[in-house]
Amino acid sequence: MIVFAQMRFPRPDFENYIEPAMNLETQVADGMYLRLAVLSILLLFTGLAAYRWRSRRVLLLLSALSLLLLGFVFSACPCPVGMYQNVLAGWFTDYPLTLGVLLLFALPLAVALYYGRLFCMGGCPLGAMQELLHFKTLQVPLWLDRIGRQLALALLLIGGVTAASGGGFHLCHGDPYFVIFSFGVSWTHLAVAGAMILLGVFVCRPYCRYMCPYGVLLRVCALAAPRKIAITGGDCISCRLCEQSCPNGAIVAPEPLKATESPEQGRRRLGWLLALAPYVIILCAWAGYSLAEPLCAVHHDVKLLQSLDGNLRSDATVAFASSGRPLSELRDSVAQQRRRMRIGLTISGAIVGLAMMLELMALSRRRSPGRTYAVDAGLCVACGRCYDVCPVEHMTVKLRKACPPTAKSDA
Amino acid sequence: MRKDRPLIYLLARNAAGIAAAFLLLLTALVVSEQRRNHVLLLEADAVLTTMREQVKSLPDDEAALKVVRDLDYLYRDGYFSNERRLHLGIGLGSSALLILAVCAVAMTLSAPVELKRPADDSKERLLQLRRLQLATAASVALLLCLGLLAWRATHQNAATAVGDAMGEVGGGSDSGTVAGLVASPTIAVPAAPPLALPAALAAGAGHWPGFRGSLVPNANRLPPHFRLQQVWASKVPLAGFNSPVVWGDRIFVSGADRRERAIFCFSLADGALLWRASTGAPAVVPEVTADTGYAAPTMAVDGQRAYAVFATGQVLCTDHEGAVLWERSLPEPKILYGYASSLLLAGPDLIVQYDMEEEQTLYCLDVTTGKDRWATPWQAASSWSSPVLLADEQRQVIFVASNRKAGGFDLASGRLLWENPGMGGEVACSAVAADSTFYFANSGALAAAFAADSGEILWRNDNVPMPDVASPVVAAGVMYLFTSGGSVITLDAKNGEELYEENFDNGFYSSPVLVDGRIVAVNMDGLLLVVEPSRDSFKAVGRYEIGKKVLATPAFAQQRLIIRSMDNELVCLEAANDP
Secondary structure, three states, rough: OOOOOOOOOOOOOOOOOOOOOOOOOHEEEHOOOOOHHHHHHHHHHHHHHHHHHHHHHHHHHHHHHHHHHHHOOOOOOOOOHHHHHHHHHHOOOOOOOOOHHHHHHHHHHHHHHOOOOHHHHHOOOHHHHHHOOOOOOOOHHHHHHHHHHHHHHHHHHHHHHHHHOOOOOHHHOOOOOOOOOOOOHHHHHHHHHHHHHHHHOOOOOOHHHOOOHHHHHHHHHHHHHOOOOOOOOOOOOOOOOOOOOOOOOEEEEEEEOOOOOOOOHHHHHHHHHHHHHHHHHHHHHHHHHHHHHHHHHHHHHHHHHHHHHOOOOHHHHHHHHHOOOOHHHHHHHHHHHHHHHHHHHHHHHHHHHHHHHHHHHHHOOOEEEOOOOEEEOHHHHHHHHHHHOHHHHHHHHHHHHOOOOOOOOOO | HHOOHHHHHHHHHHHHHHHHHHHHHHHHHHHHHHHEEEEEEEHHHHHHHHHHHOOOOOOOOOOHHHHHHHHHOOOOOOHHHHHHHHHHHHHHOOOOOOHHHHHHHHHHHHHHOOOOOOOOOOOHHHHHHHHHHHHHHEEEEEEEEHHHHHHHHHHHHHHHHHHHHHOOOOOOOOOOOOEEEEEOOOOOOOOOOOOOOHHHHHOOOEEEEOOOOOOOOOOOOOOEEEEEEEEEEOOOOOOOOEEEEEEOOOEEEEOOOOEEEEEHHHHHHOOOEEEEOOOOOOOOOOOOOOOOOOOOOOEEEEEOOEEEEEEOOEEEEEEEEOEEEEEEEEOOOOOOOOOOOOOOOEEEEEEEEEEOOEEOOOOEEOOOOOOOOEEEEEEOOOOOOOEEEEEEEOOOEEEEOOOOOEEEEEEEEEEEEEEEEEOEEEEEEEEEEEEEEEEOOOOOEEEEEOOOOOOOOOEEEOOOOOOOOOOOEOOOOEEEEEEEOEEEEEOOOOOOOOOEEOOOOOOOOOOOHHHHHHEEEEEEOOOOEEEEEEOOOEEEEEEEOOOOOOOOOEEEOOOOEEEEEEEEEEEEEEEEEEO
C-alpha cells in the first residue's frame, strides 16, 4: 500500500512542552554496528576454535551464543542471509543502501574467502538452531543432496532478480525461523517453523543445505579459500572412521585404487555431458524467461495495475486514485519491471542449468587414486564433528597436551 | 556403549525429550487455536462492516450506534486477546526451544563419540552418479514443464484480453458498416510536439475542437441559404450527455456506464464507428444521477490527440487512431449529480475544472504526458460549469464559475488573478468570452459581464429569466439566453438591458453555438433553430425538426451539423446550399 502523508493539522500547542530531539538514524546505525561487532567477535573465536583449538565443544558453545545473541537478542533481522537482496536493490534501484548493511553482508563472505564457511557455525542463528537441535542423523543420499542444493541456488537467483527489479525482499517471507526469533504472530509461519525444526532433528541443517541463498555465496567464496578445515591434525591414515561422521556430506573420500569403470566409459560420459550442457542451459534459460511473467506478480506495481485493469477495488487502488499519479507512469514502471524480470530470470535459468551440469561433471571427474580424506570446503560448515572421530586427531591432541610447544609452569 | 553414557547426558536427554514433547504439543495447540480464531474473527469483521454501513443511514439512532460500538469493542478485545495468547504461545515455545538447545549442547558435550563403520560398497559412487544424472534430467524436465505452463498461461491471458475487447464491438451505425476495432493497446505513440497556443487556436478554427467549438471565431462556413437534410445516423455504444467534437473527418464522443468508460471515433463522411478506446478500471465508481451519467463532460481534440474526462475522475488521451497515449486518474470525485465540467484545450495545456463538494482545484495538464503543469486549489464550491479561456495579446485568462463564486486564473502560471463572489444556486452554465469580457448567466446566480483582467462586474441583470443548463452566446453585441423554460432572452451586451424575448413550447438544455455569424440552437424536442443575431427582434432564418429529443450541444464542421440525441444517437445533417 502506497501512503502519501500530509501534515493536515498544526502540532498541539502545549504550554512548557519541549519536544524531545529524536535522532532515529543514529539509533538504527548504533544497532547495526553493535550487531557487526558481535558477529566479528563470534567469527574470530569460531576461526580460532576451528583452526587453532580444533574443538567441537567450543564450536558448539559459540553456536549457542550466536543463537542467543544474534537470534533472540537482535531478533535475527537484519541478517546476512537475506541481505544480498538489499545490496542488489541498492545497486539497481534507488533503494538506500547503508554502510552497516553492506558490511554485515560482506563480512562473512570476506571471512569465507580466506577461512571457509565459519559463519554457518559461529555466526548464523538459523544454522545454530539447526545445529543444536539435530539429534539423529539420517544421511541424505548424495544424488538427492546435490539436486537439493540447486534449490538454494534457484532461490538465490529468484530473490536477487526480484530485489534488483524493485519487487521487494520476498525471500525473507520464506525464512521459516523468523517467526521464532521475532516472536511473530503468524500461525502459518509457526507451523512451517515447527515442521522445519522437526525435519532438522533427523536431517542435518535442511535449511542451510537446500534453501539458504547466502550459503550458495559462502560456498563459492569458500571454494577459493586458501585455508581449509583439515579433518586430522596430522597425516591421514585412511582409517575411514570419518566417512560417515559428517551429516553435511562434506567429507570427500579418496578414489578407490581399483576404478569402478573404465577410463573410456568415464570420458564418454564426460563427453556426453559437455555436448548436452549447451542445450540444458538454453532450455533452462527459456524456462526462466517463461516464468518471469507469473513471478512479476510479486511486484507491488504489477499487482496494482492488474487490480486497476481488472476493475478490482482495494486499498491500493483507492490510494492510487487519490494520489494523482498518472496511469501512464504506472504502466511505464510495470513495463520496466517486467523487462528486468525477464532478463534476470533468463540469465538465472541459464545459471541453474550450468550449475546442474557442472555438478554432474564434477562428480564424473576421477581424481588420482589413493588420495587421503579431505574436506569439501564449499560444503563444510566447520561443525567439528570429524575432529572427534579421527584417531590421529586424538593422538595429536594428546601429544600436544603431553608436550606443549612452550612449557608453562602451572602453580 | 549405552551403559557408558554419563549421568549428565541422561538427564539432558530426558529434559530434551520433555521439552520437545511440550514444544510439539504447544505448537499443535497454538496452531489449531489460531486457525479457529482466525475464521471467527473474519466472520465477526464481516458482520461489523455490514452493521457499520447500515448504521450510516441512521445517524440519529443512538441505540443502533451503541450496538455497533459495543460490538466493535468486543471485536477489538477479542482480536488483541488472541494476539496476546499467540505471543504467549510463541514465548513459551521459544523458551522450550532454548531449553531444548541447552539440553542438546549438554548431550553433545557429554556423550561419547559414536563411531560408524562405513558401508563397503565400492560401486556406491557410480550408483550415486547415475542417480544424480536421472535426477538432473528430471529437474530440467520439471523446469521445462513449469516454463511451458507459464508460457501458455501468459499467452492465453493475452489472447483472452484481446478477444474480450474484440467481442465488445456493439451498436454499429445504421448504415451497417462497423469498421470498428476496439481496445487499442496502450502504446505510447510518439507524436509531434503540441502547437503553442496561438497556432493551436488558429488550427482549431477550422474544426470543432471542444465544447461549443473553437476558442477563436470558427472558420466553418454556412451557406447564406441552406436546407438541412439528414445524411446518416449512428448509435453510440455507450451512453453520455457530452457533445460531439470534430477534427477533420473524425467525430469524437465519449460514453460510459458503471463498467466501462470509452472514447468513440466516428467517420464524418458516413458515421461509421472507426474505433473505441477504453480507460482502465477506476478505483472508485461514484454514484451519479441518471440525467448526468458518467460521460457528461464534452471532449477536446487537437490535430494529434483526443481527450476525455469521466465522472470517475479518469482522464483519457488517445491519438486519432485510437491508441491510448496516456491515462490519468484525478482524486476521487465527490459531487452531487455527477461530474460534468467539460475539458478546455489551450494549445499544449489541457484545463480541467475539478470543483467538488469538499475540494476545488483547477488543473492544467501537459497534453503529451497528462502530468500536472500546475494545479491551483481555490476555496469555492461545487460546479457543473466548464472553464472558458480568453486569449489575446494582452492576457490569457481562464474564467471559472462555481456555486459560490467566479474566478479568473492565469493560463501560464495557474495563479488565481481574481475572485468574485455573488454566485448562487447550482452553476451549470458556462461563460462566453468576447471583447475582453466574460459574459455569464445562470439561474439562481446572476446574468452579468465580468472584466477579464479584474473580474469587476461591468453590468448585471437579475430581472430576466435565466438558463440553468444552456450557456449564453454573444453575437453582434447581443447576449442570447436560451432557457430551459423555452424563453429566449436577449440582452444588450454593453449594458445588460433586456432587448426582447421570444418563447417556445419546449425548453433548451443544449447550449447555442455560433456558426458563421449565426446562432444554432436546439431545444429539447429536437427543434433546431438557426438565428440571425439582431438587436431588434428574434430572426429565425432556419428551422429543422430532428425528430429526436436533444440535450447535447451541436457541433458544426465541413457544412455538417452533428447532433447527439438523448437516445444516444449521432445524427448528421448536411447544410446543403438552397439558393
